[in-house]
Amino acid sequence: KAGVTQTPRYLIKTRGQQVTLSCSPISGHRSVSWYQQTPGQGLQFLFEYFSETQRNKGNFPGRFSGRQFSNSRSEMNVSTLELGDSALYLCASSEDRRNYEQYFGPGTRLTVT
Amino acid sequence: GQNIDQPTEMTATEGAIVQINCTYQTSGFNGLFWYQQHAGEAPTFLSYNVLDGLEEKGRFSSFLSRSKGYSYLLLKELQMKDSASYLCAYKVSGGYNKLIFGAGTRLAVHP
Numbered sequence: 339k340a341g342v343t344q345t346p347r348y349l350i351k352t353r354g355q356q357v358t359l360s361c362s363p364i365s366g367h368r369s370v371s372w373y374q375q376t377p378g379q380g381l382q383f384l385f386e387y388f389s390e391t392q393r394n395k396g397n398f399p400g401r402f403s404g405r406q407f408s409n410s411r412s413e414m415n416v417s418t419l420e421l422g423d424s425a426l427y428l429c430a431s432s433e434d435r436r437n438y439e440q441y442f443g444p445g446t447r448l449t450v451t
Numbered sequence: 452g453q454n455i456d457q458p459t460e461m462t463a464t465e466g467a468i469v470q471i472n473c474t475y476q477t478s479g480f481n482g483l484f485w486y487q488q489h490a491g492e493a494p495t496f497l498s499y500n501v502l503d504g505l506e507e508k509g510r511f512s513s514f515l516s517r518s519k520g521y522s523y524l525l526l527k528e529l530q531m532k533d534s535a536s537y538l539c540a541y542k543v544s545g546g547y548n549k550l551i552f553g554a555g556t557r558l559a560v561h562p
Contacts, residue, residue, distance in 0.1 A: 342493075371548045381494070381538065381552035394549040428493060432548055438482060438501075440548060442493035 340365065342431050342443035350449045356417040359446045363410050363431030369393075370412040371440065372404060375426040384427075387412050388435055416448075424450045457539055457553040463529050463560055471524045471537050471556045479544030483515050483522045486538040488555070494538055497524070526558075534560045 343362045351357050363370050371394075372384040383396040387406035404414040410431075416423055426447050430440040455475040463469040473483070482501040486494035500506055500515035500522065512525040526533055540552040 369548050371550075373550075373552075380554040381540070381550075383549050383551065386548045388548075394543075396549070430548075435548060438484075438499050438542070439496050440550070441496070442486075444493050 342429060342441050344427075344429055344443040344446050346446060347444065348447045348449075350451065351419050352451050353419055353421060355419050356415065357419060357448060358413055358415045359427055359448075361412045361414075361429035361431075361443060363412070363429075364441055367431035367433050367441075368410050369432045369435050370406060370410065371430045371432075372412070372414050373428045373430065374398075375428055375445070376424075381428070384414065393435070419450045421450050424448060455539065455541060455551055455553040457537075457556045459554065460557045460559070463526075463558065465529055465531060465560055465562050467529050468525065468527050469529060469558065471526075471539075471558070473522045473524070473539035473553055475520050475522075475539075475541050475551075475553075477520075477541060477543070477551070480517065481542040481544045483513075484540045484542065484550060485511075485513050485522075485524045486540065488536045488538060490535075497537075529560050531560050531562070534558060 369388045371386040386394040390406045406412045426445045428445045430442045432440045457473045485497040488494040498513035505514045510527045515522045536555040538555045540550040543549045
């Protein structure tokens with residue numbers, strides 16, 4: 339089976355712009371979670387999607403949003419980018435919400451200038 | 452609140468044993484995870500403990516004490532390729548796939 343894929347792998351944006359990141363989970367996996375990783379804060383949970391519905395949300399402002407499609411692929415969007423949004427954005431998939439093992443994708447490295 | 456702590460850095464010698472500790476405080480707990488992350492790569496799953504005790508998987512073992520809010524990852528017969536960051540995380544009770552991560556422990560293995 340192919341692993342979790344994320345596109346694009348690298349992205350450079352300027353302050354005030356918006357960005358959309360994409361995540362394709364492992365085939366058959368229905369839960370997708372998003373995390374932000376920075377040197378200062380480590381890995382922080384953004385949100386989880388299952389069956390096209392957001393099930394959990396972390397402590398991030400409303401500028402961070404996401405969605406999930408019927409094929410379980412997920413996108414996250416960040417509007418009005420700030421310098422502090424520069425980070426590695428990771429998504430992780432699991433078979434369902436009760437399965438404990440999450441598989442992480444390679445991440446999207448976002449740089450905001 | 453939610454709090455999880457682990458040492459920032461550790462060093463060890465090839466062939467030795469190293470123990471990485473993790474302590475957590477949370478009002479709702481549903482399991483403790485350990486992940487390995489090499490520089491520039493995605494985290495990879497190592498272990499999951501939901502009950503107290505030791506889980507052994509090859510060279511890696513993980514221990515959990517829920518009453519003490521404490522876990523450790525034990526790495527035996529260290530190899531150079533074990534140089535990586537080790538992340539502990541707990542699953543929030545009722546939060547399904549919501550994990551709260553520690554800052555990670557950077558392990559350097561020297562010859």
